[in-house]
Amino acid sequence: MPAYYKFVASGLALAAVLLSGCAEQPDLRYLDARLHPPLAVPPDLQAPDRSTALQIPPAAAGAVVPASEQPPLVVGQ
Secondary structure, three states, X not given: OOHHHHHHHXXXXXXXXXXXXXXXXXOOHHHHOOOOOOOOOOOOOXXXXXXXXXXXXXXXXXXXXXXXXXXXXXXXX
C-alpha cells in the first residue's frame, strides 16, 4: 500500500471522528424553564459601605504625573 493511501485513510478516519460529534441531539431542557420571582433580601441584611473601597490616595509632592492624567497640549494657543 503506497504512503498516499495511508494519509488518505488517516484523514478520512479523522474526519469521521470529528463529524461524529455533529450527530448529537441538542440539549433543549432550557425550553422547560420556568420564571421565578427574584430572591428576597432579608430585612436585617445590610450591604457594606463600598464608597471608600477604591479610593486612590493623592500623589506625593514632586511625583511625576503620568501622561494619561495631564491635559492634552493644544498647538497654536
